[in-house]
Structures are given as structure tokens and as C-alpha cells.
Amino acid sequence: xxxxxxxxxxxxxxxxxxxxxxxxxxxxxxxxxxxxxxxxxxxxxxxxxxxxxxxxxxxxxxxxxxxxxxxxxxxxxxxxxxxxxxxxxxxxxxxxxxxxxxxxxxxxxxxxxxxxxxxxxxxxxxxxxxxxxxxxxxxxxxxxxxxxxxxxxxxxxxxxxxxxxxxxxxxxxxxxxxxxxxxxxxxxxxxxxxxxxxxxxxxxxxxxxxxxxxxx
Numbered sequence: 426x427x428x429x430x431x432x433x434x435x436x437x438x439x440x441x442x443x444x445x446x447x448x449x450x451x452x453x454x455x456x457x458x459x460x461x462x463x464x465x466x467x468x469x470x471x472x473x474x475x476x477x478x479x480x481x482x483x484x485x486x487x488x489x490x491x492x493x494x495x496x497x498x499x500x501x502x503x504x505x506x507x508x509x510x511x512x513x514x515x516x517x518x519x520x521x522x523x524x525x526x527x528x529x530x531x532x533x534x535x536x537x538x539x540x541x542x543x544x545x546x547x548x549x550x551x552x553x554x555x556x557x558x559x560x561x562x563x564x565x566x567x568x569x570x571x572x573x574x575x576x577x578x579x580x581x582x583x584x585x586x587x588x589x590x591x592x593x594x595x596x597x598x599x600x601x602x603x604x605x606x607x608x609x610x611x612x613x614x615x616x617x618x619x620x621x622x623x624x625x626x627x628x629x630x631x632x633x634x635x636x637x638x639x640x641x
Contacts, residue, residue, distance in 0.1 A: 469641050470584050475592065482504070483501060483502060483506065485500050486499050486638075488587055493578065494578045502572060508567065509570065511567055512564045513596070513633075514598060514629025515565045515592065516548075516592070516627075516629075517582070518548060518593050520545055529543070529591060529635035537633070544635060546626070561627070588640055593635050595631065596629070596633050
């Protein structure tokens with residue numbers, strides 16, 4: 426008889442704790458599942474589809490969050506606009522001045538110097554010169570078959586930072602603001618315009634392919 430009374434007393438003492446544990450479990454579970462989901466949305470990759478002035482597809486550029494920065498992968502497909510067997514400058518452009526228009530617009534009947542100008546200059550912070558621009562990327566080597574692949578990691582921007590910006594592939598190699606001087610083994614600019622264009626764009630030439638960057 427005493428054992429039954431003792432059992433009832435133990436159950437009565439433990440009941441509130443058991444009830445609290447049962448009712449708190451769903452809240453704890455919800456907190457665990459919503460945290461990573463929110464983080465995943467913030468760290469989603471971004472992507473651009475490249476096209477030439479005539480609208481022909483020219484490849485893709487993917488921006489993926491990784492430990493320590495953003496992995497950028499360029500896959501250029503063979504096209505008539507980007508010359509094979511050469512290095513080509515490739516940059517992230519700001520696409521931030523509505524006065525110049527918006528997006529990757531080009532008329533193939535017009536001169537190449539007019540193509541894709543609406544995406545503005547390189548993505549940069551303040552008055553930074555070329556090679557220090559946020560949007561400066563390593564040069565792309567295009568193989569003899571017209572295709573090119575480039576993959577690297579940068580900490581200059583996140584995938585979220587470049588959404589709404591544009592990727593541009595240029596006609597020539599990027600000189601990355603090469604130093605000039607007067608010594609026999611140094612480059613000497615033949616005009617002020619050369620150093621000005623180098624400081625602004627790496628003097629990589631006309632814009633041959635372009636793609637707007639959007640979320641994954």
C-alpha cells in the first residue's frame with residue numbers, strides 16, 4: 426500500500442517537469458531549422474549568362490560563397506565576338522548610372538566601341554585606380570577552339586555584392602595598370618591618354634560580351 430502511495434507522489438512531483446519538456450521541444454526544433462535556412466538564403470550563389478552584341482550565347486559566370494571569400498567560375502563558349510587563342514580582360518562592371526541606360530545593350534550594326542556601355546565602368550570603391558578595383562578579375566585565356574575556363578577565389582566581394590552588376594569580357598588583354606618609367610627596361614607611355622585609360626580600365630579594349638548578374 427505504501428509503495429502505491431510513494432509511486433503516486435513521485436509521478437505528481439515529476440509531472441510539471443515532463444510537461445515543460447514536452448511543450449518546449451517544438452520551439453527548440455523550430456529555432457534549429459530556421460537559423461541555417463536564413464543563412465543559406467543570404468549566402469546564395471549568383472550567376473551571369475554572357476552574350477555577344479548579336480545576342481549569341483557566350484558562356485556563364487558563377488559566383489559561389491566559400492570559406493574565405495567567393496569562388497568565381499567562368500565558362501566561355503566559342504563565339505564570333507571573343508577572339509580565340511588570346512588573353513582577354515574580364516571585369517565586374519557597376520551598372521549603377523541610369524543616365525547611361527541599364528543592362529547589357531548593344532547594336533551589332535554600330536561600332537564595337539558603343540557596345541554594352543550602359544553597364545558603366547568597373548565596380549570600385551571611391552577613387553581606386555585599376556588593379557585595385559573591386560571588380561578587377563584575373564585575365565581569361567581563350568583556347569584555340571574558342572572556349573575558355575577560369576576559376577579563382579576572391580575576398581573583394583561577396584556573391585550578394587555583385588547581384589545587379591554586370592560581367593564584361595573585353596577584346597584585349599588587361600594590362601593591370603603596368604608601371605611606367607624612364608629606364609631602358611621600363612615601359613614609357615606614348616601619350617597621357619594611354620596612362621589615363623590604363624588607370625581606368627586596364628586598357629583592355631572594346632566590350633565584346635556581357636551578362637547581368639542575378640541570384641543563382
